[in-house]
Amino acid sequence: MTKTYDYDLFVIGAGSGGMRASRVAAAHGARVAVAEEYRVGGTCVIRGCVPKKLLVYGAHFAEDLQDARRFGWEVPDCRFDWPTLRDNVLAEVERLEGIYGDILDRHDVELFTQRATLTGPNEIALADGTKVTAATILVATGSTPMVPDIPGAEHGITSNEVFNLPAIPRRIAIAGGGYIANEFAGIFHEFSCRVTLINRGDRILRGYDEQIRDRLLQIGLTKGLNFRFNAPIERVEKQEDGSLLIHMGGQEPIETDMLLWAVGRQPNTGGLGLGAAGVKLGRNGAILVDEDNQSSVPSIYAVGDVTDRVQLTPVAIREAQAFADTVFGGTPSRVDYANIPSAVFSHPPIAAVGMTESQARDKLGGEYQTYTSDFRPMKNVLAGRNERSLYKIIVDRETQKVIGLHMIGPDAPEILQAAAIAVKAGLTKAQFDETIALHPTMAEELVLMR
Numbered sequence: 001m002t003k004t005y006d007y008d009l010f011v012i013g014a015g016s017g018g019m020r021a022s023r024v025a026a027a028h029g030a031r032v033a034v035a036e037e038y039r040v041g042g043t044c045v046i047r048g049c050v051p052k053k054l055l056v057y058g059a060h061f062a063e064d065l066q067d068a069r070r071f072g073w074e075v076p077d078c079r080f081d082w083p084t085l086r087d088n089v090l091a092e093v094e095r096l097e098g099i100y101g102d103i104l105d106r107h108d109v110e111l112f113t114q115r116a117t118l119t120g121p122n123e124i125a126l127a128d129g130t131k132v133t134a135a136t137i138l139v140a141t142g143s144t145p146m147v148p149d150i151p152g153a154e155h156g157i158t159s160n161e162v163f164n165l166p167a168i169p170r171r172i173a174i175a176g177g178g179y180i181a182n183e184f185a186g187i188f189h190e191f192s193c194r195v196t197l198i199n200r201g202d203r204i205l206r207g208y209d210e211q212i213r214d215r216l217l218q219i220g221l222t223k224g225l226n227f228r229f230n231a232p233i234e235r236v237e238k239q240e241d242g243s244l245l246i247h248m249g250g251q252e253p254i255e256t257d258m259l260l261w262a263v264g265r266q267p268n269t270g271g272l273g274l275g276a277a278g279v280k281l282g283r284n285g286a287i288l289v290d291e292d293n294q295s296s297v298p299s300i301y302a303v304g305d306v307t308d309r310v311q312l313t314p315v316a317i318r319e320a321q322a323f324a325d326t327v328f329g330g331t332p333s334r335v336d337y338a339n340i341p342s343a344v345f346s347h348p349p350i351a352a353v354g355m356t357e358s359q360a361r362d363k364l365g366g367e368y369q370t371y372t373s374d375f376r377p378m379k380n381v382l383a384g385r386n387e388r389s390l391y392k393i394i395v396d397r398e399t400q401k402v403i404g405l406h407m408i409g410p411d412a413p414e415i416l417q418a419a420a421i422a423v424k425a426g427l428t429k430a431q432f433d434e435t436i437a438l439h440p441t442m443a444e445e446l447v448l449m450r
């Protein structure tokens with residue numbers, strides 16, 4: 001690397017992608033600096049996956065405590081204390097933030113805790129006015145929640161604020177039908193909040209298998225969640241008592257105490273100086289990159305949400321690893337985007353890998369087979385919980401390979417992560433069937449579908 005620059009690599013953003021790229025590039029011997037304008041760890045650790053999953057665990061106790069009675073436990077009427085859960089989660093996040101800071105320290109990555117912008121293909125300006133140069137710049141600034149431009153939108157909160165609420169509202173309306181909407185619908189419902197999901201379209205969780213989505217919707221309705229479909233929000237009105245009136249196209253307005261916008265995330269490229277540096281942007285302001293994460297300016301790379309490819313932490317991490325190994329490690333590698341497992345931590349959760357049935361229909365015509373197992377988990381039967389799980393396997397008729405796996409039910413994400421290895425490895429349905437069941441489990445359904 002040339003020594004005419006202050007650094008070999010300057011990373012903007014210490015989130016999932018930026019952390020991995022900084023650490024690995026430094027381990028490969030590069031002189032690395034990273035700028036973080038908020039908190040080290042990024043969205044996933046500070047206000048995404050990690051605190052969300054802890055809230056999912058916290059929320060699930062509502063059902064566990066209820067079910068425990070059927071298993072012989074005398075459970076007194078329990079009271080949920082939100083500030084206790086909130087503060088414990090926030091403390092855990094702070095602990096993790098400290099660990100991430102230590103990782104940077106240990107790898108001799110210089111951390112600037114301030115905003116950075118680009119002033120040229122090799123130059124960065126820090127918020128305090130300092131200018132630094134680097135042979136390579138990696139933009140890993142992530143994404144930010146979208147809020148529609150409608151009157152009163154500012155009365156709603158986003159996932160940025162949801163982890164710090166002073167109290168759980170009595171009623172919440174959640175705008176959107178994707179990941180965040182369905183995960184927080186479950187969380188708030190378990191906390192005894194009256195939840196209404198407001199969707200501008202007619203389906204939730206686009207991209208997931210239709211039968212699985214329908215099952216989540218049915219279970220949600222049975223639990224008492226409210227849904228509004230084809231209901232674009234047009235205006236939000238704050239009433240004198242502080243409550244909100246949400247006006248939607250073609251529907252009666254609804255009154256609520258809190259509105260959560262969960263309508264997608266937008267790449268963080270605004271005001272970054274990318275235009276001045278000559279970096280080409282695509283739809284939504286995403287940085288356009290090639291298979292090696294290189295932008296239209298050869299010295300500038302980008303990974304993670306800011307490229308708007310797949311907005312998931314493990315994908316950002318893989319992209320960052322590939323970038324650091326390719327540019328600084330002398331071992332070129334690329335991310336394989338086929339068969340990325342994903343999950344929605346709803347109540348109950350959904351998990352999937354590979355093609356949905358409708359994707360198989362589009363791609364293979366009639367040349368695919370589906371197998372389903374629709375069952376009530378043993379624990380739910382004894383608990384008297386009328387909640388059925390659904391597992392679905394899609395098989396390519398010609399090759400007999402399992403090309404899609406879709407699940408809804410307790411622990412589905414935990415089970416699917418292991419099964420995704422078999423799908424990624426291209427195993428056939430017969431090889432699934434040859435595997436002896438592990439009894440009694442829910443996962444055994446995967447090898448028993450005929």
Ligand SMILES: Cc1cc2nc3c(=O)[nH]c(=O)nc-3n(C[C@H](O)[C@H](O)[C@H](O)COP(=O)(O)OP(=O)(O)OC[C@H]3O[C@@H](n4cnc5c(N)ncnc54)[C@H](O)[C@@H]3O)c2cc1C
Pocket residue numbers: 012013014015016017018035036037038039040041042043044045047048049050052114115116117140141142143159180268272303304305306310311312313314316
């Ligand atoms: C509520 C929620 C739940 C989620 N749950 C999951 C989940 O369960 N599983 C999963 O895989 N994914 C989940 N995600 C998505 C996941 O968090 C993101 O895909 C991931 O964090 C993207 O990593 P990144 O490195 O691209 O960006 P980020 O992790 O967002 O990091 C970007 C960092 O850059 C900083 N930054 C931005 N601009 C500048 C600047 N100009 N100067 C300095 N610093 C800057 C930001 O402060 C941030 O720390 C969730 C997201 C949300 C919002």
Ligand SMILES: NC(=O)c1ccc[n+]([C@@H]2O[C@H](COP(=O)([O-])OP(=O)(O)OC[C@H]3O[C@@H](n4cnc5c(N)ncnc54)[C@H](O)[C@@H]3O)[C@@H](O)[C@H]2O)c1
Pocket residue numbers: 148175176177178179180181183199200201204205206232233262263264265310311312342343344345
């Ligand atoms: N479990 C996980 O892995 C997980 C959890 C949370 C978030 N994430 C990531 O973060 C991203 C953002 O999450 P999200 O739930 O905000 O987005 P999303 O893309 O999952 O869902 C957005 C939803 O909002 C709707 N929508 C979009 N614009 C709208 C508008 N103007 N009015 C009303 N509805 C509108 C869409 O139809 C869709 O239903 C996800 O795409 C995902 O990649 C992942």
